[in-house]
Amino acid sequence: MLVEIKNLHIGFESRTGFAPAVKGVSMSLGTEKLGIVGESGSGKSLTARALMKLLPKQARVEADKLAFDGIDVLSASEKQMRTIRGKRAGFILQDPKYSLNPVKTIGSQVAESWRTHKGGSKRQALEAAINLLEMVKIRDPRKVAASYPHEVSGGMGQRVMIAMMLAPDPELLIADEPTSALDATVQAEILRLIEELVSERGMGLLLISHDLPLVSHFCDRVAVMYAGHVMEELKASELLSAQHPYTRGLLNCMPSLMHPKERLPVLTRDPEWLK
Amino acid sequence: MTIEIDNLRISFVGREVVKGVSFNVAKGASFGIVGESGSGKSTVLRAMAGLNNDWSGRIAFSGEDAPLFRPPAFFRKVQMVFQDPYGSLHPRQTIDRILSELPLVHGMDNIDDRIAKVLSAVALPQTARFRYPHQLSGGQRQRVAIARALIAEPEVLLLDEPTSALDVSVQAEILNLLADLRAERNLTYVMVSHNLSVITHLCTQVGVMIDGHMVEQVTAEDLRLGNVNHAHTRELRSLSVELEEPA
Numbered sequence: 256m257l258v259e260i261k262n263l264h265i266g267f268e269s270r271t272g273f274a275p276a277v278k279g280v281s282m283s284l285g286t287e288k289l290g291i292v293g294e295s296g297s298g299k300s301l302t303a304r305a306l307m308k309l310l311p312k313q314a315r316v317e318a319d320k321l322a323f324d325g326i327d328v329l330s331a332s333e334k335q336m337r338t339i340r341g342k343r344a345g346f347i348l349q350d351p352k353y354s355l356n357p358v359k360t361i362g363s364q365v366a367e368s369w370r371t372h373k374g375g376s377k378r379q380a381l382e383a384a385i386n387l388l389e390m391v392k393i394r395d396p397r398k399v400a401a402s403y404p405h406e407v408s409g410g411m412g413q414r415v416m417i418a419m420m421l422a423p424d425p426e427l428l429i430a431d432e433p434t435s436a437l438d439a440t441v442q443a444e445i446l447r448l449i450e451e452l453v454s455e456r457g458m459g460l461l462l463i464s465h466d467l468p469l470v471s472h473f474c475d476r477v478a479v480m481y482a483g484h485v486m487e488e489l490k491a492s493e494l495l496s497a498q499h500p501y502t503r504g505l506l507n508c509m510p511s512l513m514h515p516k517e518r519l520p521v522l523t524r525d526p527e528w529l530k
Numbered sequence: 531m532t533i534e535i536d537n538l539r540i541s542f543v544g545r546e547v548v549k550g551v552s553f554n555v556a557k558g559a560s561f562g563i564v565g566e567s568g569s570g571k572s573t574v575l576r577a578m579a580g581l582n583n584d585w586s587g588r589i590a591f592s593g594e595d596a597p598l599f600r601p602p603a604f605f606r607k608v609q610m611v612f613q614d615p616y617g618s619l620h621p622r623q624t625i626d627r628i629l630s631e632l633p634l635v636h637g638m639d640n641i642d643d644r645i646a647k648v649l650s651a652v653a654l655p656q657t658a659r660f661r662y663p664h665q666l667s668g669g670q671r672q673r674v675a676i677a678r679a680l681i682a683e684p685e686v687l688l689l690d691e692p693t694s695a696l697d698v699s700v701q702a703e704i705l706n707l708l709a710d711l712r713a714e715r716n717l718t719y720v721m722v723s724h725n726l727s728v729i730t731h732l733c734t735q736v737g738v739m740i741d742g743h744m745v746e747q748v749t750a751e752d753l754r755l756g757n758v759n760h761a762h763t764r765e766l767r768s769l770s771v772e773l774e775e776p777a
Binding site: 294295408409438439440441443465467468469472504505508509510511512513514515516518519520521522 | 697698701
């Protein structure tokens with residue numbers, strides 16, 4: 256197992272008391288594509304961040320098991336974590352606008368990430384960077400490598416982020432809402448690209464999204480989260496016929512092009528779900 | 531209020547981004563504009579709202595040409611709701627202060643009453659009145675933004691991606707609210723979105739924009755049935771249909 260999470264609890268100490276955010280989440284991931292869906296505040300991003308030990312200082316994390324490829328993340332040192340982050344597990348965030356350095360060329364940023372993990376000369380790194388940009392299907396990689404982040408589109412920026420993450424040949428890719436800042440057409444392209452690369456290289460993928468239909472198309476399994484709990488875990492192909500009232504509620508309240516509804520059903524939250 | 535847009539052209543520093551867009555909206559109807567980012571759809575909406583004074587062509591409300599610089603009375607009739615409720619509300623003002631701004635500017639009476647009424651129209655508790663935006667959830671904040679538009683008692687609402695920053699569960703509530711308000715107050719809507727299913731849910735007529743042109747106008751029904759002519763419309767439609775079908 257690449258990732259094993261058992262009974263994960265995350266909470267925040269604040270001025271007004273202790274606020275629990277993730278309350279006993281368990282999941283595991285091999286070389287497959289696992290999607291985590293849920294509304295904002297359901298704890299899906301926190302779960303992924305805890306796995307990389309990327310939570311802010313005031314967060315309290317407890318778990319029976321939190322392991323990446325057998326390494327216990329809870330007791331791992333910062334030094335140990337640095338051999339995992341980036342190198343063995345890549346993290347793709349929502350908005351490339353904020354994830355890329357605005358004052359460095361795209362080529363130099365991709366090259367830097369390659370060089371950090373693989374060493375070699377600057378010239379070698381730049382060539383490798385151009386290869387990587389080509390791999391994420393950028394048509395004119397040399398031109399893009401010489402441009403700055405603000406000169407490329409959102410979709411292109413996200414491809415650059417993916418190219419950077421691929422540099423050290425990671426075993427796991429964590430994508431946190433990788434396409435929610437993008438247009439529908441670009442969204443599909445980027446997800447297809449991620450899916451292709453993940454299958455080609457035999458990586459594990461953790462895809463975090465609030466978009467249920469999207470996840471069901473690009474993942475093998477889906478975990479549905481609500482208020483810090485995993486409501487249910489099911490095969491992605493069965494997501495649209497899910498039984499849990501929360502999952503059903505989320506699916507029902509989406510407007511549909513093909514099946515118009517006079518009025519959208521509203522989600523009624525049942526306190527029973529959290530028991 | 532009927533809306534007529536004729537050969538609208540908008541340029542930014544010499545680059546034309548809206549290249550001759552024309553469409554009409556009947557009183558009480560709702561018109562949707564879909565397109566990708568950069569297609570010029572929000573730019574059209576901002577020019578209609580009077581937020582951009584540099585355009586050519588014709589924008590007319592109720593058959594009356596809108597001047598480049600709008601008189602104050604215009605903003606009583608036409609109001610806009612923006613995409614991001616986090617960005618469009620003043621963080622240091624209470625909801626009460628935010629909602630009383632427009633009535634004060636326009637010298638309206640009974641401001642207290644109006645605020646109370648508009649809060650209940652958007653189904654917010656009266657206790658929300660003395661809160662700050664950060665104390666409300668995203669959906670509640672979008673309701674405040676809608677309330678701020680409604681307090682002018684407008685006839686036209688311009689909606690720029692009003693639900694794309696929200697969860698689907700909250701989106702459903704806001705879309706229902708917008709549908710109810712339109713029915714109750716006989717409002718005319720122009721809505722911009724990149725999401726076809728959201729557009730067709732609220733709008734009966736849809737214009738598709740690409741690269742500054744409105745390449746096609748279809749009814750929501752024809753869009754559903756696939757009676758579309760332009761390749762871009764077909765592409766947007768097939769993407770939307772593909773996602774709705776089980777994998």
